[in-house]
Amino acid sequence: MTKADIVAGIAEETGLERAEVLKTVEAFMTSVKGSLAKGENVYLRGFGSFIVKERAEKTGRNISKNTTIIIPAHNIPAFKPSKTFVEEVKNKVSVK
Missing domain, CATH: 1.10.287 (Helix Hairpins)
Known part of the structure; x- marks a missing residue:
């Protein structure tokens, strides 16, 4: 959609x-x-929450150059559906 x-x-x-x-x-x-x-998080009762998640600093690899890189700590947006939303989807969607 x-x-x-x-x-x-x-x-x-x-x-x-x-x-x-x-x-x-x-x-x-x-x-x-x-x-x-x-x-600021956004809460929509009966639908879900748009939240900000914090990602910690971590070590990654650049495969093409075979080097180690540091990925700094950063924030990412995420969506967490409400329990009623999850139940409604579970009950109405059939897996093929």
Whole structure:
């Protein structure tokens, strides 16, 4: 599913124009990215949490040059689904 599919689905379900729905979806994504960039987590009850995870410094290998490199500590965005979200997906999705 793409952003265009999401916008089309919301527009059809709510009766709003696609342009307005697109602005809303873009504003939501901008807000989430901005909060995560500031180090603030975003909690959406019944859906999940957008969180900032801290990765520790570690040693890596550059295989092509056969050298060791230090990968500095850094933060990455992550999504953790709520328990109700996980249960709903488990019960409705069949594995083929």
